[in-house]
Amino acid sequence: MQFFAWGINKPGVMDKRTALVKTHWAFIARYDSQLIERGPVMQLDDTSIVTGSTHIVELDSPEEAGKFVHEEPFAQAGLFESIIFHRFELELGRTQFEFESISEHPRYFIYCPANEGQDDQRQKLAEAHELYCQKFDANFVCRGSIFSDDDSWIGSVFFMEVPDQDKIEAFLADEPYRAADLYEKTDIRRWTMGGPRNLNSRGAPIND
Numbered sequence: 001m002q003f004f005a006w007g008i009n010k011p012g013v014m015d016k017r018t019a020l021v022k023t024h025w026a027f028i029a030r031y032d033s034q035l036i037e038r039g040p041v042m043q044l045d046d047t048s049i050v051t052g053s054t055h056i057v058e059l060d061s062p063e064e065a066g067k068f069v070h071e072e073p074f075a076q077a078g079l080f081e082s083i084i085f086h087r088f089e090l091e092l093g094r095t096q097f098e099f100e101s102i103s104e105h106p107r108y109f110i111y112c113p114a115n116e117g118q119d120d121q122r123q124k125l126a127e128a129h130e131l132y133c134q135k136f137d138a139n140f141v142c143r144g145s146i147f148s149d150d151d152s153w154i155g156s157v158f159f160m161e162v163p164d165q166d167k168i169e170a171f172l173a174d175e176p177y178r179a180a181d182l183y184e185k186t187d188i189r190r191w192t193m194g195g196p197r198n199l200n201s202r203g204a205p206i207n208d
Helices: 014-029 062-071 119-134 165-173
Strands: 002-009 035-043 046-058 080-090 107-113 140-147 153-161 187-191
Touching: 002 035, 002 062, 002 140, 014 046, 035 107, 035 140, 046 062, 046 080, 046 187, 062 080, 107 165, 119 153, 153 165
Parallel strands: none
Antiparallel strands: 002 046, 002 080, 035 046, 035 187, 080 140, 107 153, 107 187, 140 153
8 A cells, every 4th residue: 555644834933944954864765665756845946945755655554654654753842733544556667766757857756635525526537637748748757546444536746847836837837636626725845855865965966
């Protein structure tokens, strides 16, 4: 089973987060073979401000996933204001770790929670959505759907590498689920790949 988790920072926790980042990396390293995506979320207009963390991981059960989410060092230290946590389904034929960067372009995280009761309409549009997204697969670091505890579809998440935010807006403009008003909102954030190879000791992007 695959699970998506997004821990959203409380205000004013950056120093505490920095102090814990190596402990966080050591914890996540225990799940290296099961990770689909990982990385910090940053403020859209100022990438020096880290606002949270995302992880998508393959685990055997919701109970094991809950343990992963709540025993993670940032969560254990109470740094998160909230944690968005759902079952996930990867809609791309590779993980973040198989993504081939095409440039030094910025990366973005787009969170698209669905309006209530859209599962049936989503199924009708699923093929159109997939065919549309495939046109952008060179730009996707990761993409997929999130589901409720009763397995109803409740939204989409996208991680993209593009030249600028205008390209994100262009992608979303004709995306079939959004065009049909299935989404409650489209929340666009800056994001990058996580881990010590990609971040400095403060957990911020090395080259940003």
